[in-house]
Amino acid sequence: MLNYGAPLDLMFQALADPTRRAMVERLAKGPASVSELKAPFVMSLPAVMQHLALLETSGLVVTQKSGRVRTCRINPAALTEAERWIEGRRLEWERRLDRLGDYLQTLNEGENDEQGQ
């Protein structure tokens, strides 16, 4: 069993909240200031900052302060990492089904050969 460390824990935890997913969705369209990120939500600034902090800790979002404006950007490498973990499990399952299918076909062909003789 592979040892998956904290990063995946934090990434999936960050994505488990609809507000944080909406923030990631907004940032997938391009960088945004904290005010722009806050705009669609009926939510206090501290609440927004708390969600943003969790997104930043998880690595999914990076922020940079220039003067009084903090700009938020998505971190595509972190998204890819979370995506790959799920994809890996799905592919493993699909490969297993393919092998089962091949095996069943071999059995079937063997049966047909016997009937043909």
Next chain:
Amino acid sequence: MLNYGAPLDLMFQALADPTRRAMVERLAKGPASVSELKAPFVMSLPAVMQHLALLETSGLVVTQKSGRVRTCRINPAALTEAERWIEGRRLEWERRLDRLGDYLQTLNEGENDEQGQ
């Protein structure tokens, strides 16, 4: 903004724990009884059942009881749904970068045209 409901919340929450990810990993290799699923963990049966219940509620795992044995299987459709959400955001970001690249190239070509005249 799209409305993402509880399923994604529960799926990502289920994946935010290393024990539950290890269980999904085990089930990606093929169905398993609860005892088989429990085997690699130094953990009480109730603790295993609690993780399994969360995986089942999230839709990532389905279980079926036959006599005294409960068999657990992965639900690839749920894995695909979680994967697609992340992939969608990543692709949106990459398309944006492509458009930016095209725009910069247009600017660059315009500049070269001017220099050529």
